[in-house]
Amino acid sequence: MTAARPHRRQVLKATAVVAGAAALPLSLGAAAQAATAPRFLHGVASGDPLPDGILLWTRVTPAPEAVPGSGLGADTEVRWELAADKGFTRIAASGTVTSSAATDHTVKVDVRGLTPDTAYWYRFSAGAVTSPDAVTSPVARTRTTPAADAAVDRLRFGVASCANWEAGYFSAYRHLAARGDLDAFLFLGDYIYEYKSGEFCARGSVVRPHAPAHEILTLADYRTRHGRYKTDEDLQALHAQVPTIAIWDDHEFANDAWSGGAENHTPGTEGDWTARMAAAKQAYFEWMPVRPSIAGTTYRRLRYGRLADLHLMDQRSFRSQQVKVGNGEVDSADRTLTGRAQMDWLKSGLAASDTTWRLIGNEVMISPVALFSLPDYLLRPLAKLLGLPGEGLAINTDQWDGYTHDRRELLDHLRTNGITNTVFLTGDIHSAWAADVPNEAATYPLSGSVATEFVVTSVTSDNIDDILKVAPQTLSLVAAAAIKGANRHIQWVDLDSHGYGVLEVTPAQTQMDYFVLSDRTRKDATTKWSRSYRTRSGTQQIERVHSPVK
Incomplete structure (x- = not known):
């Protein structure tokens, strides 16, 4: 039998942490380069949870002119991380994907091999890792579904x-x-x-x-x-x-x-x-x-x-x-x-x-x-x-x-x-x-x-x-x-x-x-x-x- 689902009061603290992270300004580098650095202007999302998987989504804006529907913007490498803790000390999965104008610079990652009925945190980043203009998206929370044969109480x-x-x-x-x-x-x-x-x-x-x-x-x-x-x-x-x-x-x-x-x-x-x-x-x-x-x-x-x-x-x-x-x-x-x-x-x-x-x-x-x-x-x-x-x-x-x-x-x-x-x-x-x-x-x-x-x-x-x-x-x-x-x-x-x-x-x-x-x-x-x-x-x-x- 699976553990009982967390009640509202038990997760309010985690909610506040995630909401606060979503409200933070983008971590841009030097002000002179901020206008041209890739940015995550449209948030992040997850969807269609499975016992062993979750779909992750974001959109990167590689340059100011690469607005949605424009067809503009260079291909951009986007890194993603999924962790078992919000501090990202226990990485469960990670990788890179290339965004392009062909998909309006949206990014979707179908992550598999995860643990059922488990909370995870995820984020995206773009730009050179060691560069001062590297950008990280807001941190977000998601959850896999229980195993197919699990007894779920709520x-x-x-x-x-x-x-x-x-x-x-x-x-x-x-x-x-x-x-x-x-x-x-x-x-x-x-x-x-x-x-x-x-x-x-x-x-x-x-x-x-x-x-x-x-x-x-x-x-x-x-x-x-x-x-x-x-x-x-x-x-x-x-x-x-x-x-x-x-x-x-x-x-x-x-x-x-x-x-x-x-x-x-x-x-x-x-x-x-x-x-x-x-x-x-x-x-x-x-x-x-x-x-x-x-x-x-x-x-x-x-x-x-x-x-x-x-x-x-x-x-x-x-x-x-x-x-x-x-x-x-x-x-x-x-x-x-x-x-x-x-x-x-x-x-x-x-x-x-x-x-x-x-x-x-x-x-x-x-x-x-x-x-x-x-x-x-x-x-x-x-x-x-x-x-x-x-x-x-x-x-x-x-x-x-x-x-x-x-x-x-x-x-x-x-x-x-x-x-x-x-x-x-x-x-x-x-x-x-x-x-x-x-x-x-x-x-x-x-x-x-x-x-x-x-x-x-x-x-x-x-x-x-x-x-x-x-x-x-x-x-x-x-x-x-x-x-x-x-x-x-x-x-x-x-x-x-x-x-x-x-x-x-x-x-x-x-x-x-x-x-x-x-x-x-x-x-x-x-x-x-x-x-x-x-x-x-x-x-x-x-x-x-x-x-x-x-």
């Missing part, structure tokens, strides 16, 4: 989605980094946004401008946008504290993306969609601490001992185009959200899983949502938020509601094979939800549920009160009541808040704590606990909890 993820640069500051990341009790940071999509400046911001106001200012279309554009995001100090602090596990959603490409296009892509003026998606994916894999998996997508599987399998989805690369309700195609077996290969991969992985819990990193909501009785003044902004047809029909065709054949196949697989303790973890819709995933929504609760779902709200992106430009928890309460009234499997919905979640998994239960920010437009925003819901092992049902995990 797992905690910070969970977030939908971080729009122009709509506010990433205070959510700062608060997650400060906790000191997380095993990993799980990001569920929309890490960047593709819009031009001012098109989608904070109630119509730009809090801080995008770079580039125009809608991103080319490889250089996507690289530049990723680079701007990685300058955020709170984002850098979180990446330096825990490993990241990320999937993409639509805005890493363009709004409402599907395999052959997107709502926010006009071929006549914005070029070929295949080229745009390829550019977006290349930039994503360059700039994110994520291993490309099958066919260069993000669907893959991680494991935390015998406690949990984490199945990570890609619901954009293979999906059929979204359709409107009423055209007879929503239920068609010829349309897919996942693609055949990914559906088979997911079903076989769920059936073969021998862990207590099966967690699914899910881009769009799987629980059905019917909107029958909303007044028009609420239905239209809510339809815009959820991606509903403008005429106010009842199903969000960008979610699993628009691909009901795929949903039925997956839920039938869970039910007929007796697969329990399946929890969907979802982002996308800028609102927080806790729901049972019903076997048959029309006859719930008599028909029971086959899984549960936790949806986290946005870090900064506009939600319903922002679209309406009204005070939070006013008109949205009418919408929330109508949603719950028409959907008995939905236990809770918050349509207004910005924030994040903390997911704790134990053998007995999985619990999501929801935290909200005081003001996304303020860099010093505070956070407070809002609600908690859990699903007990074996129940496939959500229930409220009146305190967060300790």
Whole structure:
């Protein structure tokens, strides 16, 4: 049996050390050479932890002109070190890698041969070792996962989605980094946004401008946008504290993306969609601490001992185009959200899983949502938020509601094979939800549920009160009541808040704590606990909890 995971108080001191290191100025040499020395301006990160491995990431700026997306800058040798202590007296692995303009001077190292369930510290350096202008990156902390057969008593993820640069500051990341009790940071999509400046911001106001200012279309554009995001100090602090596990959603490409296009892509003026998606994916894999998996997508599987399998989805690369309700195609077996290969991969992985819990990193909501009785003044902004047809029909065709054949196949697989303790973890819709995933929504609760779902709200992106430009928890309460009234499997919905979640998994239960920010437009925003819901092992049902995990 593995040792118990460290509790929050036990790691606060280590957190402070890492956070302090991340805040230190770069160790440049003579002032006269500082302008031309290589620099680490975009932080460091780790990701996709394994029992014996971890992916390390950084970006080196070899010269002032070698900004993200420029294609400029000489090849630069970067050294990396991974140690069992923060003083780097016990080096576990080290090496060198060459950064070049071909990868936008990003660096990724897939380190193997490590010890399971172990904390490590890492750093990068560039420039001649003996030279006064040698530069060392911030020191960061990471952790491998437990051995595949290990008994794990607790797992905690910070969970977030939908971080729009122009709509506010990433205070959510700062608060997650400060906790000191997380095993990993799980990001569920929309890490960047593709819009031009001012098109989608904070109630119509730009809090801080995008770079580039125009809608991103080319490889250089996507690289530049990723680079701007990685300058955020709170984002850098979180990446330096825990490993990241990320999937993409639509805005890493363009709004409402599907395999052959997107709502926010006009071929006549914005070029070929295949080229745009390829550019977006290349930039994503360059700039994110994520291993490309099958066919260069993000669907893959991680494991935390015998406690949990984490199945990570890609619901954009293979999906059929979204359709409107009423055209007879929503239920068609010829349309897919996942693609055949990914559906088979997911079903076989769920059936073969021998862990207590099966967690699914899910881009769009799987629980059905019917909107029958909303007044028009609420239905239209809510339809815009959820991606509903403008005429106010009842199903969000960008979610699993628009691909009901795929949903039925997956839920039938869970039910007929007796697969329990399946929890969907979802982002996308800028609102927080806790729901049972019903076997048959029309006859719930008599028909029971086959899984549960936790949806986290946005870090900064506009939600319903922002679209309406009204005070939070006013008109949205009418919408929330109508949603719950028409959907008995939905236990809770918050349509207004910005924030994040903390997911704790134990053998007995999985619990999501929801935290909200005081003001996304303020860099010093505070956070407070809002609600908690859990699903007990074996129940496939959500229930409220009146305190967060300790």
